[in-house]
Amino acid sequence: MGYAGVWFAKWIAVTWKRHDSRPDPAPWMRPSMTGSEKDLSTAAVRQQLRQLDLLFECARLPQWLVMLAACAVSLLIWQDGSQPLVLGWLMVICMLTLLRIRVARCYRHSSPEQRLRPRWSALFYLGNAFSGLAMGLVHILLVPVDTFAVQSAAYAVTTGVILCVSIIYAHRFSAFFSFALPSWLPPTLFLLLQDDPTSPYWGLMGTTLFCCMLLAAAFINRSARRSLQSDIHNEALLHRLNEAHQQAEALNIQLTGEIQHRRQAEQQLRNSHDALEHRVAQRTTELQQTQARLSMALEASALGLWDWDLRTDEVHHSHLQEIFGLPDTRLTxxxxxxxxxxxxxVERVRAALIAHFKHATPYCVEYRVKHQAGHWVWVEDNGRAVERDSARRALRMIGTRRDITSRRQHHEQERLAATVFEATSDGIFVLDPQRRILAVNQAFSVITGYAANDVVGKALTSASTNPDTLATYARMRTTLLSHDRWEGEVQEQRRSGERYLQWLQLTVVRNGAGDITHYVGFFADRTINRQTEEQLRYLANHDSLTQLANRGLFTRTLAEATGQARAHGTGLALLHIDLDRFKNINETLGHAQADALLRQVADRLSATLSDALILARLSADEFVVVQQDMPGSALEQLASRLLQILGEPIRLGDNDLIISASIGISLFPGEARNSLQLINQANQAMQHAKHLGGNGFQFYSAQLPTRSTDRLHLENDLRKALTDDQLQVHYQPKLHLASNSINSAEALVRWQHPTRGMLLPGEFIAIAEETGLILPLGEKVLRRACIQASQWLHTGSLAVRVAVNLSVQQLRQPHFAALVADILTDTGLPSHLLELELTESMLLEHSDSVADNLAALRQLGVELAVDDFGTGYSSLAYLKRFPIRCLKIDRAFICELDEQPGDTAIVRAIIAMAHSMHMSVVAEGVEQESQLAFLRSQGCDEVQGYLISKPLPTDAFTRLLQQQQSQADTPSQPSETLS
Known part of the structure; x- marks a missing residue:
């Protein structure tokens, strides 16, 4: 209750202050103040400090009164109360008294700035609250309620002390409440709540006394505050009056000084007036003379003076005849x-005028005007606005104008000459008659290494030490005196000491009297030309990456070598070296690493084949070697050694690579009759070595298979097959085991070749993938399958779901899903009757186009199936990520179901996993009844294979569907018929 009284007292004090016209806070709390505001703020600080000083001055007497009252009460209740409690209470009062006296002493010894800190007010009010609470606890804890004599005496003492202390603090309402509430409220509430007959009356009397004391304290506080404010206000007025008096005295002193200074200035002005009049007269005479001389100078020169009145647009101009060819002197x-x-x-002149009128920038511009005779003349215009109105608008402008056509032409010629002088790649220098260098261009410094500052002022021959060069210069001087021109080769020396050959031309410049005024020299570095020719010749014959011979040099050298071998009866051997899987290295590590690999391979070949007739690089990863008179056994050893050397690890940055190569060897004149056959045969042998797995060598023989030629022919035939409609689509039925019926089929492409007969996909799909023909081929198969399925649906009411294999290249096309949608629309086939079979490698591609196409296909309603499941990098991740409906178990797991228990477990696991993920399962390659029975027992959804049916042409498959429809009532019949 004591703490509640303290906070209640603070709330009363704050509320009272809000209703009063309290002073502003301390001056540092205000951001900016005028003079009067600053006085008010200072007065408020003084008032706050005065109140705090008064509180702490009055703090000792109330505390001593509390102390005396405590002693008196202790004596009165010592016999009737709890003596330890009384003694403890008295010690608390003594401790509180000592602490408050100590705080008041520290406050008096602190500075005014420190006294304004909030901690002093907090300590004072906290001490007041504890003192009042201690006095209030007398009625609650110490005085016995049932002893009226002791009770009346103790209440009289404590009530009197509390009244005295409260009246003492009445000048500050917050101090009054901080003491009165803790001392009065708890005992009053305590007495009012007692059950004995006297205590409520004591409580009622305490309430009455507290209300009377509160009213008296309010009047005392108001009177004290007004008195304090009045004192502070009077002090502020006196302070300002003193300041005003001091300022008046300072102004009087300053005014006296200014009067004396003004008298001195007037005397000096009178003294200088006569001198100024004399100077004005003298200056006027000088200006008249200067004006006369200026007028004569303007008349004598070609400089035109103009005066432009912008109000009337009239221009007074001199020398109009000389500049414009006009006779008038006044025009607009x-x-x-x-x-x-x-x-x-026009725009440039207009911009210069506007800038001068607006911003007073200097008006100086060069432009062209048309002469009266019709030609254009360059003039230089200078002027200034000499008169403006109150709005700063120009009213009058004066300036000069002169013809600068000759100067412009001269400057243009100089600029062109300087540009040619510096831009030419030949060295140029100018000599004086004593053959000292006057100027050189940039090319001179580049060729010789000498900067212009190093050679200007020195003789031309000062850097020459070669006797032959000095003799050449001597002959040159004789020729120049007689012919005014010399040219020839000179052996010179650069600043670095390097000697070089230069082609020098010297010309004599003479004046009108025929005297030599200058020598002008031109020279070119013949060494650079020769080095450039040699470099171009080298680059024309060598590979820039490996520095080996290129195809052109190799072809010429091989033709010469075969001619000499034929003439002398000797032999040649050509080794064609091709790196295995170099394309993968190039795509994986990048072109920079691949180039570094080729350089290291070239270095190894150069070190091993130092005695070869020629070593060349034909293309990216193909090298050729020509050896003379080397028998077959030696060639085998050489090829083996090359494979071993190339197979050693190669360090590329942080990677250690091990590569291999395929080598083809052809002989001249054994199998080849000329250089071209020698190259082709070696290439065919190399291709055969690569076909056998690489990392080996093969000699050419007539019995080598012509695989490359056949492949090229097959590619050309495939292109023709796409246009000539040689491709056919066969359909292999899928048996649905639950219904024992056929309701789907896989579309398989066949090629009816004109000469080779029916070709299966394995013979031409790989070529189509490599050449990009898979895109038109896949689209053709897809469109035909959809057309056929639509015909079955609309003519025979046979709803057959057709499955079409896709290539990854088709899925990479950004608009493949849109193409499928167009085909379905064109053919009228419902999307659920089309199933697209994907390989696992397609789903493992992290490509946005593949993912977008799969999502779009699923949105169309097209079914998606994974073909050959289990043979690739099978992952459950893509089964969860992509909308797959069906898994097709590869035939490799079906064909050995009876022999391999592992295959049985794999097939069982695939079926269980697919069904748990709500997918259907199709088994491929079913050829035995036992396989069919096992798959049926495991709940496989569909099967296909030769046991059911081989792939059938369209007509045969249509008849099979019709037969199944007619025998729909006999469930076992379709199986027997298909088998």
Whole structure:
């Protein structure tokens, strides 16, 4: 209750202050103040400090009164109360008294700035609250309720002390409440709540006394505050009066000084007036003389003076005849001068004038005007606005104008000459008559290594030490004196000491009297030309990456070598070396690493084949070697050694690579009759070695298979087959085991070749993938299958779901899903009757186009199946990520179901997993009844294979469907018929 009284007292004090006209906070709490505001703020601080000082000055007497009252109460209740409790209470009062006296002493010894800190107020009010609470606890804890004599005496003492202390603190309402509430409220509430007959009356009397004391304290507080504010206000007025008096005295002193200074200035002004009049007269005479001389100078020169009145647009101009060819001296700007400005210069002149009128920038511009005779003249215009109105608008402008056509032409010629002088790649120098260097261009410094500062002022021959060069210069001087020109080769020396050959031309420049004024020299570095020719010749014959001979040099050298071998009866051997799987290295590590690999391979070949007739690089990863008179056994050893050397690890950055190569060897004149056959045969042998697995070598023989030629022919035939409609689509039925019926089929492409007969997909699909023909081929098969399935549906009411295999290249096309949608629309086939079979490698591609196409296909309602499941990098991740409906178990697991228990477990696991993921399962390659029985027992959904039916042409498959429809009532019949 004591703490509640303290907070209640603070709330009363704050509320009272809000209703009063309290002073502003401390001056540092206000961001910016005027003079009067600053006085008020200072007065508020003084008032706050005065109140705190008064509180702490009055704090000792109330505390001593509390102490005396405590002693008196202790004596009165010592016999009737709890003596330890009384003694403890008295010690608390003593401790509190000592602490408050100590705080008051520290406050008096602190500075005014420190006294304004909040901690002093907090300590004072906290001490007041504890003192009041201690006095209030007398009625609750110490005085016995049933002893009226002791009770009346103790209440009289404590009530009197509390009244005295409260009245003492009445000048500050917050101090009054901080003491009165803890001392009065708890005992009053305690007495009112007692059950004895006297205590409520004591409580009622306490309430009455507290209300009377509160009213008295309010009047005392108001009177004290007004008195304090009045004192502070009077002090502020006195302080300001003193300041005003001091300022008046300072102003009087300053005014006296200014009067004396003004008298001195007036005397000096009178003294200098006569001198100024004399100077003005003298200056006027000088200006008249200067004006006369200026007028004569303007008349003598070609400089035109113009005066432009912008209000009337009239221009007074001198020398109009000399500049414009006009006889008048007065004309208008808009009608007479502006039309003569060149159209390309009008905007520039206008911008310069506007800038001068607005921003007073200097008006100086060069432009072209049209002469009366019809040609264009360059003029230089300078002027300034000399008169403006109150709005700063120009009213009058004066300037000069002169013809600078000759100067512009001269500057243009100089600029062109300087540009040619510096831009030419030949060294140029200019000599004086004593053959000292006057100027050199940049090419001179580049060729010789000498900067212009190093050679200007020195003789031309000062850097030459070669006797032959000095003798050449001597002959040169004789020729120049007689012919004014010399040219020839000179052996010179660069600044670095390097000697070089230069082609030098010297020409004599003479004046009108025939005297030599300058020598002009031109020279070119013949060494650079020769090095350039040699470099171009080298680059034309060598590979820039490996520095080996290129195809052109190899072809010429091989033709010469075969001619010499034929003439001398000797032999040649050509080894064609091709790196295995170099394309994968190039795509994986990048071109920079692949180039580094080729350089290391070239270095190894160069070190091993140092005695070869020629070593060349034909293309990216193909090298050729020509050896003379080497028998077959030696060639085998050489090829084996090359494979061993190339197979050693190669360090590329942080990677260690092990590569292999395929080598083809052809002989001249054994099998080949000329250089071209030698190259082709070696290439065929190399291709055969690569076909056998690589990392080996093969000699050419007539019995080698012509696989490359056949492949090229087959590619050409396939292109023709796409246009000539040689491709056919066969359908292999799928048996649905639950219904024992056929309701789906896989579309398989066949190629009816004109000469080779019916070709299966394994013979041409790989070529189509490599050449990009798989895109038109796949689209053709897809469209035919959809057309056929639509015909079965609409003519025979046979709903057959047709499955079509896709290539990864088709899925990579951004608009493949849109193409499928167009085909379904064109053919009228419902999307659920089309199933697209994908391989696992397609689903493992992290490609946005593949993912987008699969999502779009699923949205169309097209079914998606995974073909050959279990043979690739099978992952459950893509089964969860992509909308797959069906898994097709590869035939490799079906064909050995009876022999391999592992295959049985794999097939059982695939079926269980697919069904748990709500997918159907199709088994491929079913050829035995036992396989069919096992799959049926495991709940496989569909099967296909030769046991059911081989792939059938369209007509045969249609008859099979019709037969099944007619025998729909006999469930076993379809199986027997299909088998």
């Amino acid at each position: 700007m808009q009608g007479g001068l502006k039309p003569r400005v060149h159209p390309e210069d």
